[in-house]
Amino acid sequence: MAEPSKVAASALRAFIEKTFTTVGMSADDAAAMADVFLWANLRGVDSHGVARVPRYVELFASGEANLNAEIRVDRPRPGVAFVSADHAPGPVALSKGMQCAIDIAREQGVGWVQVKETVHAGALGYYTELAANQGMIGLGFLAGMPNMAYPGARGAAVATSPFAVTVPAGDRAPFSLDMATAMIALGKINQYKMKGLQLPPASAVTADGTPTTDPAEAKMPLPLGGIKGAGMSLGFELLTSVLAGVPIVAPFHGEGNKRHRQNAVLIAVDPAAFGDGAAYATAVAETLSAITGLTPLDEVAPVSVPGERGTRTAQARSDGGVPLPKGTWTALGEMAEKLGIELPERI
Secondary structure, eight states, rough: OOEEEEEHHHHHHHHHHHHHHHTTTTTHHHHHHHHHHHHHHHTTTTGGTGGGGGHHHHHHHHTTTTTTTOOOEEEETTTTEEEEOOOOBBBHHHHHHHHHHHHHHHSSEEEEEEEEEBBOOHHHHHHHHHHTEEETTEEEEEOOOOOOOTTTTOOOOOOOOOEEEEOTTTSSSOEEEEEESSSOOOOHHHHHHHHTOOOOTSSOOOOTTBOOOOOOOOOOBBBBBHHHHHHHHHHHHHIITTTTTOOHHHHHHOOOOOOOOEEEEEEEEOOOGSOOOHHHHHHHHHHHHHTSOOOBBBBBBBBOTTTTTHHHHHHHHHHOOOOEHHHHHHHHHHHHHTTTOOOOOOO
8 A cells, every 4th residue: 555645734724725715715714624624634533634625625516515605693592593504614614603602601601503504514523622622511413414324224314423522621631522423434434445445344335235345335334333323313313403493314315305414513511600610620631530540451552531542643743744645645636636726745
């Protein structure tokens, strides 16, 4: 397998911004896009990093994503807000949504924001970390187009809906869990294909439901834990799409509305509303240390908690560059040529 190209984080960020301003985004919106994609690449979530940029360009070209979206924020009650995204890209809509949740939490203790009709959110953990960076607990749920199997049913039934929670932990890296309800995310299937690797067993199926480890044949991931993952995905659809009055699953299986769209719930919680916020962060750190201090089964592999590996990877890639597999580099090159822009220099 060919060695991946490496690009400095600053150069990669500039390239992402240039891509989106070239297709017509405002500088502020392009910066929001770059923040989300680079965050994913730095933390090793390459399936949701710059590899996604060509797809976003396609979504703009097809009209599924709106370059000039008129995002509206409504606050019907003190602790609740709706962000009507008008098919704006997820990094723009959800960044606004989480900041809105944080602002509400400062007033009310908890802020619950429904983001309606956006387009692919990117890495959900980015938005929950926005809350943690301001001393808040951040939670996020996402619902999207059915692309995952459901136990006992044929074909795509529910979405690979992710869940994320980030909790500030004082002097430690925050607790940061960002997970899909599938055994493997669709973006990761594409990463396996680009790297020429086989998929983990029992993680995906072909279009007719046959289990496969060939990423070129895989069309649907399987739900995490069978009915557990499928049930979580369905629950997220009820909390996001249905609660906001913009259901996805029922129209998809009924009238057949196949336009790409996503809905999200973003929640910010101010620990100070429950007592001493600083003491809470210290107690979180102590709880995490209690786990990482356990005797490991393998002395070479210490016990870790969600968020630690991503933090270490981010530091390493900030210092030494972001690796981009050959398939990703080729796809970016083809896109850059069409747009008339330069690829970032390799290091």
